[in-house]
Amino acid sequence: MTKQNVRVSDAKSGINMAITMAVSKSSLFTTAAQKPPVVPSGYMNITISRRKLLQLQDLDINGAARVNAWVDLMEASSPTHIKSTPSLSVSEDHSSWMDNHPSALDMFEQITNASKGKQIVMFLDYDGTLSPIVDDPDRAFMDNKMRKTVRKLAGYFPTAIVSGRCRDKVYNFVRLAELYYAGSHGMDIKGPSKGSKYEKCTQAVLFQPASEFLPMIDEVYQALIETTKSTPGAKVENNKFCVSVHFRCVDEKKWSELAQQVTSVLKEYPKLRMTQGRKVLEIRPTIKWDKGKALEFLLESLGYASCTDVFPVYIGDDRTDEDAFKVLRERGQGFGILVSKIPKDTNASYSLQEPSQVMDFLQRLVEWKRQTFKITTEDAKKT
Numbered sequence: 329m330t331k332q333n334v335r336v337s338d339a340k341s342g343i344n345m346a347i348t349m350a351v352s353k354s355s356l357f358t359t360a361a362q363k364p365p366v367v368p369s370g371y372m373n374i375t376i377s378r379r380k381l382l383q384l385q386d387l388d389i390n391g392a393a394r395v396n397a398w399v400d401l402m403e404a405s406s407p408t409h410i411k412s413t414p415s416l417s418v419s420e421d422h423s424s425w426m427d428n429h430p431s432a433l434d435m436f437e438q439i440t441n442a443s444k445g446k447q448i449v450m451f452l453d454y455d456g457t458l459s460p461i462v463d464d465p466d467r468a469f470m471d472n473k474m475r476k477t478v479r480k481l482a483g484y485f486p487t488a489i490v491s492g493r494c495r496d497k498v499y500n501f502v503r504l505a506e507l508y509y510a511g512s513h514g515m516d517i518k519g520p521s522k523g524s525k526y527e528k529c530t531q532a533v534l535f536q537p538a539s540e541f542l543p544m545i546d547e548v549y550q551a552l553i554e555t556t557k558s559t560p561g562a563k564v565e566n567n568k569f570c571v572s573v574h575f576r577c578v579d580e581k582k583w584s585e586l587a588q589q590v591t592s593v594l595k596e597y598p599k600l601r602m603t604q605g606r607k608v609l610e611i612r613p614t615i616k617w618d619k620g621k622a623l624e625f626l627l628e629s630l631g632y633a634s635c636t637d638v639f640p641v642y643i644g645d646d647r648t649d650e651d652a653f654k655v656l657r658e659r660g661q662g663f664g665i666l667v668s669k670i671p672k673d674t675n676a677s678y679s680l681q682e683p684s685q686v687m688d689f690l691q692r693l694v695e696w697k698r699q700t701f702k703i704t705t706e707d708a709k710k711t
């Protein structure tokens with residue numbers, strides 16, 4: 329355990345304080361595939377500042393300070409705003425981040441070695457992981473090559489799609505009936521339509537822990553459409569158990585106006601909370617449920633609740649995927665892979681740069697499993 333002193337300052341909300349963080353570098357990592365993350369110094373300031381700003385949600389801070397905090401968060405997630413420590417060059421920062429989060433393609437052998445004798449279970453985020461990020465959320469199509477790869481993958485390993493989108497919408501993009509789907513950030517989980525060869529129990533999986541919030545979500549969706557219609561480029565998306573307010577196509581000068589509009593609507597809904605993804609504000613129930621809980625629920629449904637011979641792999645690109653990466657670290661099982669071209673504070677162990685690399689990684693997994701399966705079957709015939 330090491331301690332790091334960090335100064336948190338945020339001019340707009342007036343926060344300026346020194347805190348001491350305990351950073352554990354070893355206790356959670358049990359396999360060779362799980363390298364302890366050493367947070368590169370160039371990112372510490374951004375990380376803490378963001379965390380502090382996130383805490384603002386829980387404090388009784390109203391009005392301008394709250395709006396400013398959200399605008400800071402919106403800016404912090406925009407690559408053009410991410411600054412590194414002046415003493416380090418961008419390439420130095422990047423290479424030290426890569427040392428701590430190496431490419432999952434480069435580390436393929438180590439990863440498969442660590443999974444030996446265990447059942448791999450695959451968890452895949454959708455936007456930015458299986459499909460590239462595009463301006464129009466309704467046109468975030470997955471290409472056929474990726475679909476074929478995911479289909480083959482699901483033939484070898486139980487596979488789930490875990491998305492912030494509503495389940496029906498993500499299903500319409502993926503169109504593979506053999507998968508598990510966890511939509512609305514895991515608040516809407518359904519097993520394969522024809523059942524699953526992997527499930528140890530026979531009961532069909534359907535889990536919706538936030539169903540009582542449906543009328544409220546519909547109401548807030550309508551209110552957000554009405555309130556944000558004066559902001560050009562803003563797009564409100566109904567994701568059934570949560571709502572997304574997109575600002576990818578909103579002029580940066582209007583971000584503050586949009587944050588103001590959204591927070592003014594949310595003031596009336598204390599049972600809803602706001603988080604942030606890639607150029608999107610996400611509104612969801614305050615229940616303690618997220619992608620990490622969905623991962624645990626799915627492992628349990630598959631009969632792996634307290635098994636030591638399971639190896640979950642979660643691939644995602646977004647802040648909301650961090651909940652799942654964290655669960656894997658805490659369980660000391662499997663690992664997370666962050667899809668990102670730029671260094672980010674993450675609980676993932678490995679990285680991939682973009683969806684095309686995700687496809688390469690999944691193809692290699694399929695090929696590796698095919699080969700291992702062939703060898704095992706041939707050996708069995710010989711004996």
Ligand SMILES: O=P(O)(O)OC[C@H]1O[C@H](O[C@H]2O[C@H](CO)[C@@H](O)[C@H](O)[C@H]2O)[C@H](O)[C@@H](O)[C@@H]1O
Nearest residue numbers: 454455461462463465468491492572576606608
């Ligand atoms: O958990 P995910 O599957 O990654 O879903 C998170 C959000 O993804 C979508 O928005 C993101 O992708 C869009 C299309 O590429 C892009 O335009 C947007 O800026 C991104 O934030 C989806 O539309 C949201 O509803 C999801 O919450």
